Amino acid sequence: MSKSQKAPLAVENLNQAAIERFRNLVTNSSTLSKEWREAILTDTKDGIPSTLTKTNLVGKGEGGK
Amino acid sequence: MTLIRQLEVRNVRGIGPFGPDLNLDGASLMLLGENGTGKSSYVDALEYVLTRQSSSLDIGKRGLSWRQGGQNIASKLPPHIKLVISDNKGGEHSLSLSDDPAKLTGYLGAWIAKAQQGGFVLRRRTMLQFLEADPKERYDSLSSFLALDAYERFESAIKDCVQEWQDRVKKAQSQVAHYTGQLRQHLSLSTSVSSESVLKAFNELLTTAGRPGLKSLDEVSALQTTLENDLKKYDGREKAVKLEAFQNLLSELPPIEPILLGMQGLVQAIEHHQSLEQGLSRGFSASVLREGLTWIEQGDLADCPLCEHPFTDREAVMSRIRERLEANDDYIRSQKALETQRAAVKDGLEGLSRSLGQLVKAWENATEAKIPDELLSLQIIVNPLVSKYANLPSRDSVSQDLETFGALDLGRVQAFLRKEVGERLNRLPGLEGFRELSELHRLALVIVTNHAGLVTSQQQVASAQSNHAQAEHLSQLAMQARKEAVQQAVKEVATEANRLYALIHPGEDIGKAMLTVAQRGQGSLELTGSFHGRQEDPRLLYSESHIDTLGLCFFLAVRRLNATRYPDFKLLVLDDVLHSVDSAHRQKTAEMLLKEFNDHQMVITTHDPVWFQRFKEAVGRSGLKFQFQRIGAWSLTQGPQWGDHQAEYDFCKNNMATATPDELAVRAGRLMEELLQNLCEEMRISIPFRKSGRYELGVLWPPFYKEAKNHKGFFAKAQRVCETIDGSYWVRNEAGAHFNESPAPVQPAEAKAFAQAAVELTDLVKCKTCGRFIQVVEAPKDNWVCRCGCLVYQKKIAGTSAGT
Numbered sequence: 043m044s045k046s047q048k049a050p051l052a053v054e055n056l057n058q059a060a061i062e063r064f065r066n067l068v069t070n071s072s073t074l075s076k077e078w079r080e081a082i083l084t085d086t087k088d089g090i091p092s093t094l095t096k097t098n099l100v101g102k103g104e105g106g107k
Numbered sequence: 108m109t110l111i112r113q114l115e116v117r118n119v120r121g122i123g124p125f126g127p128d129l130n131l132d133g134a135s136l137m138l139l140g141e142n143g144t145g146k147s148s149y150v151d152a153l154e155y156v157l158t159r160q161s162s163s164l165d166i167g168k169r170g171l172s173w174r175q176g177g178q179n180i181a182s183k184l185p186p187h188i189k190l191v192i193s194d195n196k197g198g199e200h201s202l203s204l205s206d207d208p209a210k211l212t213g214y215l216g217a218w219i220a221k222a223q224q225g226g227f228v229l230r231r232r233t234m235l236q237f238l239e240a241d242p243k244e245r246y247d248s249l250s251s252f253l254a255l256d257a258y259e260r261f262e263s264a265i266k267d268c269v270q271e272w273q274d275r276v277k278k279a280q281s282q283v284a285h286y287t288g289q290l291r292q293h294l295s296l297s298t299s300v301s302s303e304s305v306l307k308a309f310n311e312l313l314t315t316a317g318r319p320g321l322k323s324l325d326e327v328s329a330l331q332t333t334l335e336n337d338l339k340k341y342d343g344r345e346k347a348v349k350l351e352a353f354q355n356l357l358s359e360l361p362p363i364e365p366i367l368l369g370m371q372g373l374v375q376a377i378e379h380h381q382s383l384e385q386g387l388s389r390g391f392s393a394s395v396l397r398e399g400l401t402w403i404e405q406g407d408l409a410d411c412p413l414c415e416h417p418f419t420d421r422e423a424v425m426s427r428i429r430e431r432l433e434a435n436d437d438y439i440r441s442q443k444a445l446e447t448q449r450a451a452v453k454d455g456l457e458g459l460s461r462s463l464g465q466l467v468k469a470w471e472n473a474t475e476a477k478i479p480d481e482l483l484s485l486q487i488i489v490n491p492l493v494s495k496y497a498n499l500p501s502r503d504s505v506s507q508d509l510e511t512f513g514a515l516d517l518g519r520v521q522a523f524l525r526k527e528v529g530e531r532l533n534r535l536p537g538l539e540g541f542r543e544l545s546e547l548h549r550l551a552l553v554i555v556t557n558h559a560g561l562v563t564s565q566q567q568v569a570s571a572q573s574n575h576a577q578a579e580h581l582s583q584l585a586m587q588a589r590k591e592a593v594q595q596a597v598k599e600v601a602t603e604a605n606r607l608y609a610l611i612h613p614g615e616d617i618g619k620a621m622l623t624v625a626q627r628g629q630g631s632l633e634l635t636g637s638f639h640g641r642q643e644d645p646r647l648l649y650s651e652s653h654i655d656t657l658g659l660c661f662f663l664a665v666r667r668l669n670a671t672r673y674p675d676f677k678l679l680v681l682d683d684v685l686h687s688v689d690s691a692h693r694q695k696t697a698e699m700l701l702k703e704f705n706d707h708q709m710v711i712t713t714h715d716p717v718w719f720q721r722f723k724e725a726v727g728r729s730g731l732k733f734q735f736q737r738i739g740a741w742s743l744t745q746g747p748q749w750g751d752h753q754a755e756y757d758f759c760k761n762n763m764a765t766a767t768p769d770e771l772a773v774r775a776g777r778l779m780e781e782l783l784q785n786l787c788e789e790m791r792i793s794i795p796f797r798k799s800g801r802y803e804l805g806v807l808w809p810p811f812y813k814e815a816k817n818h819k820g821f822f823a824k825a826q827r828v829c830e831t832i833d834g835s836y837w838v839r840n841e842a843g844a845h846f847n848e849s850p851a852p853v854q855p856a857e858a859k860a861f862a863q864a865a866v867e868l869t870d871l872v873k874c875k876t877c878g879r880f881i882q883v884v885e886a887p888k889d890n891w892v893c894r895c896g897c898l899v900y901q902k903k904i905a906g907t908s909a910g911t
Contacts, residue, residue: 056254056255056258056592056596057256060588060589061258061611063591064584064585064588064589067584067587067588070213071580073582073827074581074584075576075577082581084335106680
């Protein structure tokens with residue numbers, strides 16, 4: 043094997059990479075309301091926002107309005 | 108590292124009831140055989156026992172499946188495959204078709220789970236799939252490699268949320284339409300319905316009745332109480348109240364417009380749902396799968412109701428169906444939207460039916476006349492629809508109801524009934540003032556009820572629209588994040604593919620493939636490659652062999668990255684993939700594979716003896732543990748037979764006196780063909796090129812004989828044997844080896860002479876000590892020697908030899 047094969051790979055945990063990018067996009071979004079943004083960024087479980095179930099998100103939306 | 112020790116195969120595809128088995132003992136394998144001799148059957152068997160899928164058969168096309176094509180057609184026995192592997196501590200594990208891979212645990216279970224993710228078998232026919240796929244298919248083809256399951260579930264939850272808010276917007280808009288319709292109808296509003304327009308219209312009526320106007324609609328409720336008290340002062344009030352109650356109910360009769368809108372929406376939802384259903388690419392539609400699953404769950408069936416084959420594992424079938432159903436997220440979402448729309452229509456119809464029922468009762472209560480036909484005919488149309496829309500009707504049926512409903516003139520019926528009741532009220536003594544008050548009271552009630560509802564519903568619409576926009580934006584961010592992450596991953600794939608490609612095509616201004624995740628759509632992957640400075644779709648400018656090697660390199664790149672991610676699964680199977688590639692690039696490919704995948708156990712098949720030989724030489728230089736196996740013959744009933752000169756040699760030697768002339772001639776002929784193929788390869792003797800790759804005795808013998816006669820040291824020992832063969836090898840054809848009708852059958856003495864000479868030639872060219880054939884060496888120049896030096900034929904010693 044060549045040396046390049048030993049470099050860390052994005053594919054090794056793509057789920058986590060995608061989640062982190064998502065959190066960055068949410069943090070920097072000026073379109074999302076404060077309630078939605080905070081709900082998504084603060085309520086996490088195992089690295090995945092636990093609010094991201096339909097029931098919870100609908101609930102957050104109702105609370106935010 | 109986990110290694111395959113043995114693959115036992117019976118009655119699978121081109122392999123018959125006798126195997127033969129692949130006894131790898133942990134080594135890699137290169138398998139040579141002409142087309143149609145069973146090479147790919149070993150690949151099929153290996154892939155199927157590991158994954159329970161065949162990438163050559165289970166490709167979603169009608170009439171193609173492992174179930175239909177996996178069994179050897181000449182055998183009545185079921186396929187048997189057994190794989191023996193050794194783990195990194197030397198322990199052995201076996202896996203056969205009777206094992207359920209999903210239930211395996213421990214070391215074997217973990218290894219099989221990696222195998223089940225696929226991506227270790229490449230076939231000639233699948234090699235270009237990645238390049239030739241459309242961008243969406245290309246993206247999908249990498250889904251198991253990307254392993255984004257957890258994130259995709261997360262995205263799906265957001266999409267469900269978007270759908271939920273969209274449903275709420277629609278529901279609130281329907282309520283707004285209802286309240287607006289009521290206010291517009293009762294106050295005869297021609298302008299848009301608003302608090303201002305309602306207040307203005309009501310104040311005009313109050314002014315006409317000689318009453319002061321209101322400052323805001325908040326005062327309507329108090330006015331309604333005042334009007335109610337005023338009404339109590341009139342005689343005949345009891346009768347009038349009943350007639351007035353009918354009028355009130357008549358005024359509150361729900362408009363049919365929301366129901367019409369609901370039906371229109373339902374037609375669109377059914378069409379959208381049907382288009383999704385038709386778009387489902389594989390096998391049965393979701394509705395059929397769902398129905399089939401219900402039958403399987405409820406019934407005690409011996410055969411699958413979907414494919415009519417006997418169940419081998421009911422739970423696995425049900426689990427697979429559920430997986431496929433869950434995979435159709437869009438379809439399921441559409442089904443939920445369809446259900447919401449149907450329920451909205453049913454609710455509207457129920458409301459209308461209930462109001463019509465109340466009107467009938469109120470009519471009976473207020474008058475002694477028979478119920479008007481206009482009212483009854485409405486009930487006859489509406490009531491059956493309530494039960495009909497308890498379930499989803501067909502699109503055509505909804506369209507028909509839409510037409511029927513659209514033709515209804517509810518206003519005309521209301522006007523008729525209002526007139527009927529109005530006349531009855533007029534006939535009551537002293538009630539002219541009552542009628543005026545009663546109308547004001549009725550309208551006050553309409554405003555109190557509907558305006559409050561309208562305001563609330565409008566707030567709900569605004570809130571739901573705002574939340575829907577937030578959820579929609581969130582969904583866009585989630586998709587963008589996935590695409591950015593995937594872009595990074597596919598960039599790594601392309602970088603690795605380019606690195607491997609450069610090893611096959613060093614110094615060529617071609618390659619630099621790029622994979623780009625398209626920004627539009629759910630997920631698609633554009634592929635371009637560079638050709639002398641131009642970046643285009645590779646198929647536009649690349650030669651066939653450059654495309655082939657690019658396809659190979661993308662597959663190998665994914666394999667390499669997967670091996671980095673899961674280091675305990677390192678198996679690579681290449682089934683006759685280098686079809687159009689020239690010998691120099693094949694050589695480079697061999698070197699690349701041996702350098703870059705030396706940590707893998709490889710199974711490589713080919714129909715090309717030259718590539719086989721070159722690969723063998725490259726392996727010899729690498730020192731890797733490799734086996735080289737040649738398929739010599741194949742028949743429908745027997746399957747593949749190894750090209751094994753040792754077996755033919757033993758047969759000829761041991762059965763010289765007893766074998767029939769034909770059998771002896773055929774077996775000696777095969778011995779000679781195997782012997783000469785090896786000798787011509789080892790000694791670099793040129794033989795005429797055959798496009799078919801089939802090299803028979805008539806092609807192989809003359810060049811070798813010529814070379815042998817020119818080598819004095821060898822010919823001194825082998826002259827008699829060579830001359831015998833040269834004079835008798837015709838018996839190979841006469842014995843029916845090539846399906847000729849022989850005019851002169853082979854005589855026992857002729858066959859025996861040929862076989863004896865073949866055995867003696869074998870003894871002269873194959874060393875009994877090292878087991879290797881003689882080969883040409885550089886020094887002393889052109890001597891023919893075996894590896895250990897026991898057999899030596901000197902070129903320059905005329906008439907003598909130091910041989911043996």
